[in-house]
Amino acid sequence: MQNDLADNTKRYIEVTAEDLPLHCPTPGMALWSSHPRVYLPLEEKGEALCPYCGTMYKLKGGATHKHH
Incomplete structure (x- = not known):
């Protein structure tokens, strides 16, 4: 995960498929307990x-599509 700031004041964070499933706040944020953990569905819309x-x-790279 690209995170130049180690807190939750950064309003735009680019992540990779390796970061999925993604939740906010992330463990790398200094204020990781600032709000309840919520999982974010990035796969569909990117x-x-x-x-x-x-x-x-x-x-990064946009939405991913799962194949069955």
């Missing part, structure tokens, strides 16, 4: 907004 802190997470 981005998700945390409903608690407003941080936008964007999946």
Whole structure:
């Protein structure tokens, strides 16, 4: 996960498929206990907004599609 700031003041964070499933706040955030953990569905649209802190997470490379 690319995170230049170690707290939850950064409003845009780019993540990779290796970071999935993604939740906010992430363990790397200094204020990791600032709100309840919420899992964010990035796979379908390639981005998700945390409903608690407003941080936008964007999946590097865009949405992923699962094949059956």
